[in-house]
Amino acid sequence: MSENPFDAQVKDIAWCPGCGDFSILAAVKQALAELDLSPTQVVMVSGIGQAAKLPHYLKANFFNGLHGRSLPPATAIKAANPQLTVIAESGDGDMYGEGGNHFIHAIRRNPDITNIVHDNMVYGLTKGQASPTSRKGFQTPVQVHGVANEPLNPLTLAISLNATFVARAFAGDIPQTTEIIKKAVRHRGYALIDILQPCVTFNQVNTFRWFKENTCYLEADHDTSNRERAYQKASECDRLSLGVFYVEEGRPTFEDNMGVYQEDANPLFRRSVDTKRLRSLINGYRG
Amino acid sequence: MSFIGELPMNTSNKILRREIAIVLAGDAGQGLQAIESILTKAFRQEGYNVFTSQEVMSRVRGGSNSTLLRVSSSPVRAWSERSDICIVFDEKAIGHLGKRLDTKTFLLGDGVNGNGNLNIIQIPLASLATESGGRILINTVSAGIMWGILGGGKETIENVIKQFFGGKTAEIIDMNLAAVSSGMKLGLELQSSGQVPLQLTPQGNRRQDLHLTGTEAVALGVIAGGCNFVSSYPMSPSTGVLTFLAKHGRDFGIVVEQAEDEISSANMVLGAWYAGARGLATTSGGGFALMSEAVSLSGMTETPMVVMIAQRPGPATGLPTRTEQGDLNLALYAGHGEFPRVLLAPGNPEQAFALARDAFQLADSCQVPVLLLTDQYLMDSGYDCNDLVVAETPIKNAIVETGPEYRRYAMTESGLSPRGIPGWGQGLVGVDSDEHDEQGHITEDLELRVRMVDKRLRKMDLLVEKALAPEWIGPADANNLVVCWGSTLEIARESVADLGIKDLAVLHFQQVFPLSAKTREMLCRAGRLILLEGNATGQFGTLLKQQCGIDWQHRLLKYNGLQFSIEEVKAALLKIMEKEG
Numbered sequence: 001m002s003e004n005p006f007d008a009q010v011k012d013i014a015w016c017p018g019c020g021d022f023s024i025l026a027a028v029k030q031a032l033a034e035l036d037l038s039p040t041q042v043v044m045v046s047g048i049g050q051a052a053k054l055p056h057y058l059k060a061n062f063f064n065g066l067h068g069r070s071l072p073p074a075t076a077i078k079a080a081n082p083q084l085t086v087i088a089e090s091g092d093g094d095m096y097g098e099g100g101n102h103f104i105h106a107i108r109r110n111p112d113i114t115n116i117v118h119d120n121m122v123y124g125l126t127k128g129q130a131s132p133t134s135r136k137g138f139q140t141p142v143q144v145h146g147v148a149n150e151p152l153n154p155l156t157l158a159i160s161l162n163a164t165f166v167a168r169a170f171a172g173d174i175p176q177t178t179e180i181i182k183k184a185v186r187h188r189g190y191a192l193i194d195i196l197q198p199c200v201t202f203n204q205v206n207t208f209r210w211f212k213e214n215t216c217y218l219e220a221d222h223d224t225s226n227r228e229r230a231y232q233k234a235s236e237c238d239r240l241s242l243g244v245f246y247v248e249e250g251r252p253t254f255e256d257n258m259g260v261y262q263e264d265a266n267p268l269f270r271r272s273v274d275t276k277r278l279r280s281l282i283n284g285y286r287g
Numbered sequence: 288m289s290f291i292g293e294l295p296m297n298t299s300n301k302i303l304r305r306e307i308a309i310v311l312a313g314d315a316g317q318g319l320q321a322i323e324s325i326l327t328k329a330f331r332q333e334g335y336n337v338f339t340s341q342e343v344m345s346r347v348r349g350g351s352n353s354t355l356l357r358v359s360s361s362p363v364r365a366w367s368e369r370s371d372i373c374i375v376f377d378e379k380a381i382g383h384l385g386k387r388l389d390t391k392t393f394l395l396g397d398g399v400n401g402n403g404n405l406n407i408i409q410i411p412l413a414s415l416a417t418e419s420g421g422r423i424l425i426n427t428v429s430a431g432i433m434w435g436i437l438g439g440g441k442e443t444i445e446n447v448i449k450q451f452f453g454g455k456t457a458e459i460i461d462m463n464l465a466a467v468s469s470g471m472k473l474g475l476e477l478q479s480s481g482q483v484p485l486q487l488t489p490q491g492n493r494r495q496d497l498h499l500t501g502t503e504a505v506a507l508g509v510i511a512g513g514c515n516f517v518s519s520y521p522m523s524p525s526t527g528v529l530t531f532l533a534k535h536g537r538d539f540g541i542v543v544e545q546a547e548d549e550i551s552s553a554n555m556v557l558g559a560w561y562a563g564a565r566g567l568a569t570t571s572g573g574g575f576a577l578m579s580e581a582v583s584l585s586g587m588t589e590t591p592m593v594v595m596i597a598q599r600p601g602p603a604t605g606l607p608t609r610t611e612q613g614d615l616n617l618a619l620y621a622g623h624g625e626f627p628r629v630l631l632a633p634g635n636p637e638q639a640f641a642l643a644r645d646a647f648q649l650a651d652s653c654q655v656p657v658l659l660l661t662d663q664y665l666m667d668s669g670y671d672c673n674d675l676v677v678a679e680t681p682i683k684n685a686i687v688e689t690g691p692e693y694r695r696y697a698m699t700e701s702g703l704s705p706r707g708i709p710g711w712g713q714g715l716v717g718v719d720s721d722e723h724d725e726q727g728h729i730t731e732d733l734e735l736r737v738r739m740v741d742k743r744l745r746k747m748d749l750l751v752e753k754a755l756a757p758e759w760i761g762p763a764d765a766n767n768l769v770v771c772w773g774s775t776l777e778i779a780r781e782s783v784a785d786l787g788i789k790d791l792a793v794l795h796f797q798q799v800f801p802l803s804a805k806t807r808e809m810l811c812r813a814g815r816l817i818l819l820e821g822n823a824t825g826q827f828g829t830l831l832k833q834q835c836g837i838d839w840q841h842r843l844l845k846y847n848g849l850q851f852s853i854e855e856v857k858a859a860l861l862k863i864m865e866k867e868g
Binding site for chain 2: 105
């Protein structure tokens with residue numbers, strides 16, 4: 001196998017040995033390489049948390065911003081330069097908790113970005129508290145009597161908001177996760193991939209083995225254009241389905257709707273102010 | 288105009304004035320803004336200087352609002368409490384205007400009573416409107432009455448009406464022409480009968496300068512500054528800039544998005560700048576409070592950002608539609624950690640345009656957050672304005688094409704590292720909210736941490752070098768100095784000019800942070816310092832004291848939600864000058 005252009009020489013990786021983040025990193029790099037993208041074309045946007053450190057461990061442009069805030073800059077980066085491939089990635093606490101409002105509204109905007117969420121159902125970097133996707137009864141140093149809140153189901157939420165691409169993957173299966181990431185990046189519009197992963201340090205319930213036993217891929221004949229069926233499959237929580245649940249092709253993206261690229265495909269940084277028009281606008285205030 | 292033979296002119300009753308203050312008061316939704324716009328255009332076409340300002344309640348209908356139009360032979364640009372001729376649309380407007388009405392005010396109303404001490408002239412406003420086509424025409428009838436009283440040309444106001452209602456049906460235009468005409472007829476009668484004897488000194492030609500609000504000046508400056516990305520959450524009194532840019536966005540290739548909250552707005556702006564765009568967020572104090580963390584991110588990642596904060600009284604929701612200079616400290620200290628920033632505060636539309644324009648270049652070239660502090664008073668007031676010059680030479684973005692070994696945070700003597708953007712060049716551009724190395728990767732190398740902090744803070748020297756010096760207005764050797772910032776500029780200027788005291792001058796700051804190196808010397812030229820500031824604690828006064836070691840002999844502070852009027856500033860300064868001798 002030839003060298004992956006996205007491989008980076010990193011001496012010190014902050015993840016625990018055996019963490020699912022390693023598999024997700026491998027799948028992301030593999031997918032980007034197989035899509036024939038160049039590192040200079042790709043922007044990884046992340047928030048805060050262990051998952052959000054991923055952009056430091058591959059070769060690409062990156063914007064590692066604030067906790068919960070990866071989607072707003074990712075949306076803006078794509079709108080400022082649609083020629084870039086933009087991936088917003090972070091953990092479940094970052095995307096669904098701190099950034100929950102942005103998650104909802106990014107879906108409504110449908111920017112042409114890929115949203116990868118590392119979902120290990122627990123907070124890692126803050127040492128083991130519940131996340132929005134933690135299951136009921138899960139005990140933590142804060143949720144000492146077990147989680148009482150309903151877990152957030154990102155897939156049904158995204159489908160109900162009419163997201164144009166909704167998928168779930170399992171970090172334990174790198175080849176399939178790679179394929180799903182490739183489909184998501186190719187999709188023109190917002191694409192969510194919720195990637196289930198074990199947290200070897202803080203989640204002793206939803207382990208690698210638990211995910212292995214409680215997940216299965218959607219049937220080969222699953223119709224990704226059937227939104228109701230996708231919602232139904234996504235609602236099932238006894239056995240978690242994996243794969244691409246729902247796809248809608250052809251919806252205008254956020255960048256399309258901004259109306260500044262119809263006549264001029266140049267990214268914003270290559271443009272200049274129409275001074276003649278501005279002078280005429282100013283003259284309207286004369287007299 | 289010749290009415291001789293038709294309406295006898297009692298010239299002995301005329302009182303000629305160089306300036307007349309017109310006040311209109313009623314509830315929200317009664318079209319005060321329409322009257323203001325029509326009269327402003329009409330008076331300017333007859334050569335007068337016009338300044339307009341409103342004070343409104345935070346509601347869609349009802350309440351009591353008022354609009355002031357100062358119409359003058361000489362330049363006027365400041366809030367005044369004078370009311371020479373006033374039309375009230377309901378009884379409660381009289382109570383609302385309170386002290387702004389006195390026995391010298393010609394108070395016009397339809398069936399209003401007042402408190403007995405006022406010079407009330409009854410006018411059949413409702414029936415004139417109904418006869419012209421409906422009660423909704425009360426505003427146009429009122430404009431006609433004012434125009435008739437002051438003897439304006441019929442053709443002038445008719446043309447303004449046609450232009451103002453240009454997009455409407457012929458029927459609506461005709462109704463408004465009828466309304467203005469019947470209003471004028473009444474106005475002329477009030478004038479000729481001597482009931483309202485005030486007249487303006489006739490002026491020459493139609494004005495050729497601009498007339499615009501602070502909102503419009505800021506928005507035009509934003510476009511001139513090359514802004515091509517706006518993301519905001521609506522909040523009074525900043526929203527006008529957002530709507531202006533939304534209206535003209537596609538013509539100028541500006542991405543305009545209403546964000547789900549201010550946090551998203553500010554983070555989008557940073558994303559846009561990172562990718563090479565010039566981004567703006569518009570908000571008020573409460574919204575800016577939510578942007579604090581993003582301001583800190585701008586500081587850490589050295590990603591430029593521009594935010595316009597249109598101030599209104601706080602804390603919390605405060606008085607949403609009113610004015611204050613209470614968010615200086617918020618803007619000065621927003622964001623955790625230590626990093627350089629710039630605070631600009633325009634005092635009039637020319638400065639609003641120039642500072643909004645230059646904010647983008649400053650943010651871009653120094654890689655810092657630039658915060659533009661305006662307020663409700665500046666945003667909503669209408670000013671005659673000198674030409675706004677748009678440079679011929681295209682704006683040059685302060686970004687570089689990256690090479691293969693590009694490092695976003697390369698150590699430099701100035702602290703500025705050449706800023707690359709993703710997708711332009713062979714290099715990779717990485718930025719991080721964590722402390723980072725030269726390539727933008729997370730580091731816990733504590734020596735590097737110190738070097739990075741120092742590098743970021745070194746940009747402060749550059750900012751001080753570029754800082755705009757305050758403007759000294761009045762006698763160069765004055766021993767008494769009125770110190771102000773932002774929107775109080777023209778109020779201080781007019782008050783001090785009116786007083787004509789030789790030993791009194793104004794020092795106005797349009798940049799409030801960092802301060803120009805000349806500041807201390809300028810302050811120390813005067814023996815007596817008088818602070819004029821629109822808040823309760825004298826925030827700028829404290830900053831100047833802290834930075835320049837000066838002491839205030841007097842502090843004039845106002846925080847009831849209204850701007851300082853020239854009358855109260857003059858009275859306060861006169862008292863100080865008399866006391867001090």
